[in-house]
Amino acid sequence: MNQETRETVHERDRGQCVNCRASDPDVTLDVHHIVPRGQGGSDRLSNLALLCHQCHDAAHGEGTAPTIQFSSTGNMNTDSFETFLQFFTVLPTARFDPKAKAWQIPKADFEQVVATVSDPEKSAPLADGGGR
Template structure:
């Protein structure tokens, strides 16, 4: 006898799924994360930002807004290689000598040229993804 399958589970609360209504959830994540990578803080004006599941769907993660963040492609790739790319924060404490500040400034300018550092105007500091440190050291040694 054919019947209708009835789920014995409790009905689920409606969720914002970006697979079903991609624009609304994705836009909500962009607004919440201020159109910046949640890791390295790069702006969506400068790089492509992807919506990333903190807990992957394949591991039981949901499409709820609380499980979604924006990541730039570099950080998103790092996240899926299980090497989340946290950042190192560089800033001046105001106690550097002129020579120290000059060296610091030159380093930050070089990092910017290489595309590794992003300056945060609000916090007055530079962010460098930790995943880039090894590549950065090679670039600085060669350059």
């Protein structure tokens, strides 16, 4: 892929990982082919996304994307626990890790939830493509 295409992807994605929102100059950002070239993917802008190295490795099955981990302190009342549990069971990308005894959600989805709660008029999609 040529340098002009790389620069266009960086500009379009605002110099930040489209998954976890990490940005220059804090991290290395890679241009990722959504459909790999080996499977017929092209260098068209619609097939390219800017990912940090950690998210890029995860996209290729070689690591784990950044996540936020939540666990109970054990001090919740029943109503608070029900709300906590409902939040994580309806968020499609939330996963319970029994080993850690904690809920984990992708960092980008957590940031979207915070933005939505802070500004209910916002309606950006979650990382899995689902909307609010």
